[in-house]
Amino acid sequence: MKPDITSSLVTYHNDPAILKNVIDSFLNTTLSVQLIISDNSRTPAIKALATDPRCEYVFNNANMGFGAAHNKAINSILDTSRYHLILNPDVTFPAGTLEALHTFMENNPGVGLVMPKVLDFHGEMQYLCKTLPSPMDLIIRRFVYTIFPNLFKKRMIRYQMLDRDYTKSFEAPSLSGCFMLLRVDALKKAGLFDERYFMYMEDIDLSRRVHQHYKTVYYPDVYIYHGHARESYRLNKLLLTHIKSAIKYFNKWGWFFDAERRKVNRSL
Incomplete structure (x- = not known):
């Protein structure tokens, strides 16, 4: 069966x-x-x-x-x-x-x-x-937002779909x-x-x-x-692994020019 x-x-x-x-x-x-x-x-x-x-x-x-x-x-x-x-x-x-x-x-x-x-x-x-990420979304979330939560707050709310x-x-x-x-x-x-x-x-x-x-x-x-x-949020080799994967992702889908990302995120 x-x-x-x-x-x-x-x-x-x-x-x-x-x-x-x-x-x-x-x-x-x-x-x-x-x-x-x-x-x-x-x-x-x-x-x-x-x-x-x-x-x-x-x-x-x-x-x-x-x-x-x-x-x-x-x-x-x-x-x-x-x-x-x-x-x-x-x-x-x-x-x-x-x-x-x-x-x-x-x-x-x-x-x-x-x-x-x-x-x-x-x-x-x-x-x-999440919405589909841009390079800035990942950089802000990893290196800025956790330390300064009031910076880029509206952007992070949209990215993490916290307005839903x-x-x-x-x-x-x-x-x-x-x-x-x-x-x-x-x-x-x-x-x-x-x-x-x-x-x-x-x-x-x-x-x-x-x-x-x-x-x-x-x-x-x-x-x-x-x-x-959230092991990659620590300063260890998993953070480097996460960065390498992000580079591969944006090389595949587009860094700043990703028409599908723009279309999908706007439709939400």
Whole structure:
């Protein structure tokens, strides 16, 4: 029997207790599901967590990056699944979440990607919907806005879509990769993750490409919990990785002259 929802979970030396929480969350459903754990770690230590027959463990034997590891899993389900969930290791959610999202996608065939309400582990809202970014949006948000929140405030409100009512559903062209429920037909049209991004920006890139063919929707009737460590906001090599990915993104889509970005953001 074909699964109702498949999912891929990319791991890299994550805490086994945290991984068990997300695995248990995904498997706690009445739907037919399959979880593919795509492990970028140096050793297959977490294989022991994949004891449920609905889990498949894939040891990559190298850190191939976030998008490439997800693609390895997605390619194996393109002909067997209608919906695929991109799942982060630092996510948990209550029973019934998958059922509600599955029903939403079944009832809305024009939607290619949906993300639910996202809370931190204290129950505070995480505002993870974005317009398509310009170079200045990313520079201001990373290096200016966190220190001087009153500078460029209106611009950041627009970019982070904070002028929207997050109690209601709306379209957003850029949705977070922490939890992306995708219509597989949308992936077939838009393509999978661009593997030129080792980590960061690949979710914006994929969400943007799906948005070209389908609606990409924030749906607040269900919620998840997300750790959201924001590691790249620290002065370490992950910040450099984020900068490199941003350069690749703007080289691909355009730096200051991006007609599609202008059109999509104005339409919102």
